[in-house]
Amino acid sequence: MGPEKRPGQMPQGNVTGVVILGGAHGTLALARSLGARNVPVWLVSTDTPLPGLSRRIRHKFDWPGPDDPNAISFLLDLAEGHGLAGALLIPGGDGEVRLVSQSIEALSPAYKVMLPAWDQLKFVCEKPLLYRRATELDVDIPPTYRFASTEEASRTAIRFPVVLKPNMGGGNSELARAKVIRADDRAAFDPVFERAAAEIGLENVVVQELIPGGGEGQFSYAALWHDGRPVAEFTARRARQYPVDFGYTSTFVDVVDQPRAVEAARKLLASIRHEGLVEIEFKCDQRDDALRLLDINPRPWSWFGLASAAGLDLGAMIWDIANGRAPASSGPPRIGTSWMYLVRDMVSATVLIARGKLGIGAYLRSFGCVRAWATFAADDPLPGLLDIPVTAWRVLTRRVLRLKPRTGRRQAGRDMPER
Structure with missing residues (x-):
């Protein structure tokens, strides 16, 4: 960032805390990372209730959601009514990313934001624009x-x-x-x-x-960027996913060295002068060994907790940067460190074992590398304890009964009810 203020640049001054909009397991992991440093964290969400169950969340609020025409007014009223002015605003879901990026100037009197403005960010968020930009930069796509x-x-x-x-x-x-x-x-x-x-x-x-192959060929680049450059970055492999054949979500992810993903990701993110958190998904095409771009998520991703387990505490780093401090230097990521979403990984592993693609011994040995869990944490147990019933309820209502999630329309400051 240059000395002149531009959209996406954070105003100067100490940050009062962090407000996270929406999200699920990535939001939970980010809240835990920040809370471990005694950073006040507030959650605004109509998504899964699991992050709101964390003891690291100081308070949670229901809101009309990112697609509501009054969403920005709600956030401004929330900051004024609850003393949140000056907080760092981090979107945890895709709709929230679009809302915040498109509204940086409107939100800037109340919040600090680490995202590019939408006229930059749309080139990696909107898939037709993303694939066009990737082609221009010689990044392979399906x-x-x-x-x-x-x-x-x-x-x-x-x-x-x-x-x-x-x-x-x-x-x-x-x-x-x-x-x-x-x-x-x-x-x-x-x-x-x-x-x-x-x-x-x-x-x-x-x-x-569809690129053939399962999660074993799917790789991700994960990073925190500031001022158009990576502050910390690493790559990981989606070893198992749910469902097995075409994953809706990762269930077992391990840190690997994938330099081709780093090279491609840097091209894409430098082209928009990225700011903030980001995860980029690739898949290796076994037909020609090309690493093809799938998607970009400029927000906390489901296995965000793997970063700190691997030695790169991205939550702590984004807090330091927001407060104008240089983040503590970190060594290289610990290769082989793993993250697991236990509830769904058990299902995925059972299917793979039944198909003869995973041995029972190999599955049991994979637990030895797990240093981060989707919901469980010894010092923050409630989300992990309620993960099974909450997940079962969401699968029943949203995937079996096909019910749409309820969108709250309460005034700023009214607590989000348990769901």
Whole structure:
């Protein structure tokens, strides 16, 4: 950042605490990282209640959600009514990222923000723009289809299987809730594409060839950037995922050395002069050994807790930077350190063992490398204790019964009820 103030630059002065908007396991891990340094943390969310159960959260508030037209007014009123002015505002979900990045100037009287303004950030958040930017920078992407109409989509020769993804995460459409839908043939593709196009708009549906292979070929770059450069970075591998064939979420992640991911990520993030947390997903295509870009998440990600376990406490670092201090230097990440989402990893491991792709001994040995858990922490036990019933309830209501999450419309300062 130069001496002149520009959108995305934080005003000077000490930070009073951190307000996190939405999110799930990544938000919980970030709150624990900050809370361990006695940083006041407030949660504003209509997402999973697990982060709000943490003893590291000082207070939690319900709100109308990032898509509500009064969302910015709510956040400004919250800061004024609860003495949160000057807090660092960190979005924990995709919709929250868009809201904050698009509204930096409106939020700046009350909050500090570590995100690029939307005219920069959209080039990595909106998938058509992301894939265009990646192509310009010689970063490999999966073969991607663009259609001018549903009729063109039904006539075009497609190499199946393919996946359908929303232009950007967030929202309550069928495709947004699923994150990714797989289609193995024309009979499966046409009705799914037509429904998605009708629900969120043709231009917002991304269709890509499915890269073969499971989570063992999926890698991530995770980092904290400041002033257009990485402060700390490492790469990890999604060794197991849930569901097994096409993961909705990671279940077992370990730190590995993947220099090609680092090289590609630096190109993309430098092109927007990134600021803040980020995770970038890649998959190695076994057909030609290309490492192909899948997605970018400029927010805390599900296995965020792996960072501090591997020796890179990104939560502590972002707090130091927000307060104008140089973050403590850290050594290289500890290769082999692992993170596990125990509840769902047990399901994934059972499927892999039944298919002969994972030995029982290898599964049991993988516990020896786990240094971070999705919900469990000895000094903060409640989220871990309630993870099973909360997860079961969310699966039942959102994936079996297909109920949309409730969006609160309470006044600033009213507590979020337990769900």
